[in-house]
Amino acid sequence: MTNQYKSTKDHIPSIKLRGYERVGYPAPELFGVRLPVNLLTFNLCKTQRDVFLHVTGHSMPETWERYYGRVIHTLYQEILSNILKIVGANSIGSLDLGSSLTNLRNTILASSLRKHRDVLKKVKALFESSELETLQAKLKSDMEKIFCYEKGLSSALVNFELSSLYNQSSGNPLFQKTFALSAGESYNAHVLGFTNPVTPDFRYKNDVVGDIKTGPWRDYYYHTLTAYALSIEAHTRSPVDCGIILHVQILDRTVPIHELARFEVIDDFKRKRFLMIRDEKLRVAKEKVDPGRPVSSKECEGCGFYNHCWEDQM
Ligand code: SF4
Numbered sequence: 001m002t003n004q005y006k007s008t009k010d011h012i013p014s015i016k017l018r019g020y021e022r023v024g025y026p027a028p029e030l031f032g033v034r035l036p037v038n039l040l041t042f043n044l045c046k047t048q049r050d051v052f053l054h055v056t057g058h059s060m061p062e063t064w065e066r067y068y069g070r071v072i073h074t075l076y077q078e079i080l081s082n083i084l085k086i087v088g089a090n091s092i093g094s095l096d097l098g099s100s101l102t103n104l105r106n107t108i109l110a111s112s113l114r115k116h117r118d119v120l121k122k123v124k125a126l127f128e129s130s131e132l133e134t135l136q137a138k139l140k141s142d143m144e145k146i147f148c149y150e151k152g153l154s155s156a157l158v159n160f161e162l163s164s165l166y167n168q169s170s171g172n173p174l175f176q177k178t179f180a181l182s183a184g185e186s187y188n189a190h191v192l193g194f195t196n197p198v199t200p201d202f203r204y205k206n207d208v209v210g211d212i213k214t215g216p217w218r219d220y221y222y223h224t225l226t227a228y229a230l231s232i233e234a235h236t237r238s239p240v241d242c243g244i245i246l247h248v249q250i251l252d253r254t255v256p257i258h259e260l261a262r263f264e265v266i267d268d269f270k271r272k273r274f275l276m277i278r279d280e281k282l283r284v285a286k287e288k289v290d291p292g293r294p295v296s297s298k299e300c301e302g303c304g305f306y307n308h309c310w311e312d313q314m
Pocket residue numbers: 044045046047048049050053292293294299300303304305306307309310
């Protein structure tokens with residue numbers, strides 16, 4: 001990804017549609033209507049009925065897949081924030097990221113699970129206990145694999161940087177050079193029609209935003225990056241040109257698979273496409289008229305509202 005960052009940065013087309021320009025604001029009649037970014041960027045629903053259901057008080061049912069995705073997502077955030085803390089708090093002479101992370105292993109894994117205990121309670125009712133045990137064992141094993149992989153990768157990167165820093169006495173230059181990363185920062189993008197706060201998964205070198213995804217690949221993931229870039233621009237008034245989709249799959253092997261991970265320029269084409277959809281969704285939220293469902297239930301596969309919308313055919 002780092003090499004891709006360098007080569008892509010040299011070829012960024014001119015981007016005009018920034019989050020801090022009025023041209024990115026919603027149509028005047030939609031001003032003041034706001035939706036959460038996850039709903040604006042979830043573009044599975046052809047009719048935008050998911051927005052109608054949301055604004056009329058229906059919440060998407062919890063499923064194992066949603067629970068799994070949240071835990072893995074939180075795990076990455078926990079690993080990243082701990083790496084940043086360790087690297088920032090130690091001098092170069094004493095820094096041993098691999099050992100520090102090993103010591104924190106149980107705390108990090110337990111914390112990621114604890115944060116979604118309430119969701120697990122709702123999901124439990126959907127399964128027989130033996131089935132649930134199998135799913136939980138798989139989740140824990142997947143978490144271990146991610147932790148081991150990220151621990152190995154991040155400590156190797158830090159050690160590589162350490163090996164080239166002979167005269168430095170503080171950890172900070174190292175921190176800035178190797179991990180020009182930040183995580184968990186929130187942005188205000190009310191002007192774009194987004195509910196506050198907007199919290200991207202991570203940022204890299206200020207002009208790159210990152211999003212972590214699990215589950216099958218969806219083309220609308222590009223919308224999430226675009227919405228994050230526009231939000232940061234609206235809040236900070238500085239450009240965000242690129243995005244990383246850190247797509248994670250855990251199959252029957254030790255190392256997680258990032259085959260579908262992407263480094264993308266968030267160009268005007270992506271921005272225009274997303275803003276068109278945003279206006280469509282804000283209009284449904286404003287008018288609160290049921291747009292109905294698509295002709296075929298096939299178009300709804302993977303949507304959390306499936307059972308609600310196709311109840312008559314189940
Ligand atoms: S089930 Fe279909 S119609 Fe209903 S919200 Fe989901 S995608 Fe839209």
